[in-house]
Amino acid sequence: MPDRTLEPNGTDAPRRGRHAAARPRLWEAAFKAARGLLALVALITITSPALARTVRVVALGDSLTAGYGVAPKEAFPVQLEAALRARGHDVVIENAGVSGETATQGLARLDWSVPEGTDAVILALGANDMLRGLPPKVTRAALTQIVARLKARGITVLVAGMRAAPNLGAVYAAAFDPIFPEVAAEQGVLLYPFFLDGVAGDATLNQKDGLHPNPKGVAVMVAGILPKAEELLAAVTVRANGSN
Known part of the structure; x- marks a missing residue:
């Protein structure tokens, strides 16, 4: 039993x-x-990834952004988008470059050039201000307003800096060159110190005018800014997490 x-x-x-x-x-x-x-x-x-959607970036600039003298597929925003996507980022970069434009002109068109739904902006203005010898204080004021207005809209910003050409003299360079790092620091945004780093002055990377990069030059620009562009996307993610 x-x-x-x-x-x-x-x-x-x-x-x-x-x-x-x-x-x-x-x-x-x-x-x-x-x-x-x-x-x-x-x-x-x-x-x-914190964002289960495509990150929308606007490249706001002048001819260096617009792609003066190169095919559309070779322009800076297109090459940068391809480089970021190759590294696994779901991102779209809109080309908002206008050849010949100054920082003040960029400020005037800011609202319609950077539409609603934009997550981040690469700000690359100031080269034409320098080439025209405009007062650095005017450039500084315009860039400061652009960054402040973008921040007020909740848009993450990366400032791409510029440097004065040697023929403008040391006095002008001393007033112009600090604009970009100082605006970025004052506004608390990201900085890439020199947009043409590795390209300026190299005849093999520029078009015949000596001012605008050729496709290989654009590729060098993209390679240089790529780590900072990834930092920009990471900052977008942090902002998104903070707002959730």
Whole structure:
């Protein structure tokens, strides 16, 4: 006859024996498995991109952005977008470059050049101000207003700096060159110090005018700014997390 024991209610029933002892262990194993699954889900959530959508970036600039003298597919915004996508970023970069434009002119068209839904802006204005010898204080004021207005709209900004040409003299350079790092620092935004880094003055990377990069020159510009562009996208993600 099977062993029998009293249940808590006093009834006489078959003893559970090994099956009764196994049940707690089964529940414990199931609990551990569930806890492990929850931890895995949490890890996936933490390490997954915060934005489950395409990040929209506007490149706001002059002929260096617009792609003067190169094919549309070779322009800076197109090459930068391709480089970022090759590194796994879901991003679209709109070309809002206008050849010959100054910082003040960029400010005048800011609202319609940077539409609603823009996540970030690469601000690359100031080269024409320098080439025309405009007062640096005018350039500084325009760039400051552009950055401030973009920030007020919740848009993350990367300032692409410019440097004065040597023929403008040391006095002008001393007033012009600090504009970009100082505006970026004052406004608390990202800075890429020199948009033409590695390209300016290199005849093999520029068109015949010596001012505008050729396709290879644009590629050098993209390679230089790429890490900072990735930092810009990361900042967009941080902002998105903070607003959720």
